[in-house]
Amino acid sequence: MNLGKSMRLAALGGAGLTLCSMAQADFFADSKGDVELRNVYFNRDFRQSGARDKADEWAQGFIVHLQSGYTPGVVGFGVDALGMIGYKLDSSDSHAGTGLLPADQHGGSQDQYGKLGLTAKAKISKTEFKVGTLFFRDxxxxxNDTRLVPQTFRGALVTSQDLANFSLIGGHIDRIKANSSTDFTDMSANRIGGVSNDFSFGGGDYRATPNLTLSARYAKLENIYQQYYGGLVHTLALGNGQSLKSDLRFSTSHDDGTFAHLDNQALGGLFTYKIGSQAFAAGFQKMNGESPFPYMTGSDPYLVNFIQIGDFANIHERSWQVRYDYDFTQMGIPGLTFMTRYVNGDNVERASGGEGKEWERNMDIAYVVQSGPLKNVGIKWRNATVRSNFGNDLDENRLILSYTLALW
Structure with missing residues (x-):
């Protein structure tokens, strides 16, 4: 989409919201808008023989969020808008393909792109309905929101908190728009393939106690897979600024239709001990069955060992994670945080035979300015190293500058 056209559409959307707001006080009073600036440098060096040299690009993104309130009455109505613009700052035909920018017709990346998403919404009590462009996590x-601008869905979503201690959710998606795409496309399953325009899901979370939440979901990507999910999150207070958080997840998946035979059971657990400004975590993940873990291509899988690059969800794979986090506030540097983790996977069933093994190491250093003229400006360095005897060997660095400005 042309940049000028994108800006005009965003302006029209904002004007439309303002006019509607003048007609309905609640619609206006509860509305909000902001623009997020993201400057991303992405470098991925491929280390195995026979691979391309690297993917290396630099881009600037702008993400405008406009959210109305609701009109008065038993049923309140509103509208949201999401505008996204991306600029290429540095790239080349030989180093494109980072996912920051759409591809051009010559093997490189487009100079700029833009997209606009509109969402109609209605609310009854504590139940909310949305139709149109959707961005959510479940x-x-x-x-997925790990590139210049987020990936979105097209469909309908309902969420409800009308029942005490329950949060219910259900929805239907018929198209997906990738981070670096301006077009909605059909959906497929990661590592499995297939094409579908029908994804339905539903379930809920039950807060059994203030420290214990139980979750259950059902999902179906028509003609490709069906999936059942159950989860448990419990936090045990240990006193003196200490706690132990247990995050357990289980899913079972099988085929839907005749596209491919699917059989997967995924079990994962992550246990985090927090003391003061430090957190120590250990996790385990195991794939059972004759298939890899299925999830929608382009979205994020909900796995404890899905990290910066890998998901450790291959056939029969088992993996372990250790992680360490530190918040520098107690050292007199509020806004500065550090994270490092390591995941090792083995027992992978390889198509060529033998046991597949892989490991990944991540490190994040982030700082958010706390005061002064640069308040809320954030900078983050993300580093990853991956080694595998059946996939890519690579080193990756991402440098992200961000700032969110409230429009009103």
């Missing part, structure tokens, strides 16, 4: 389907 155990069975999650929007």
């Amino acid at each position: 155990p069975v389907v999650s929007s």
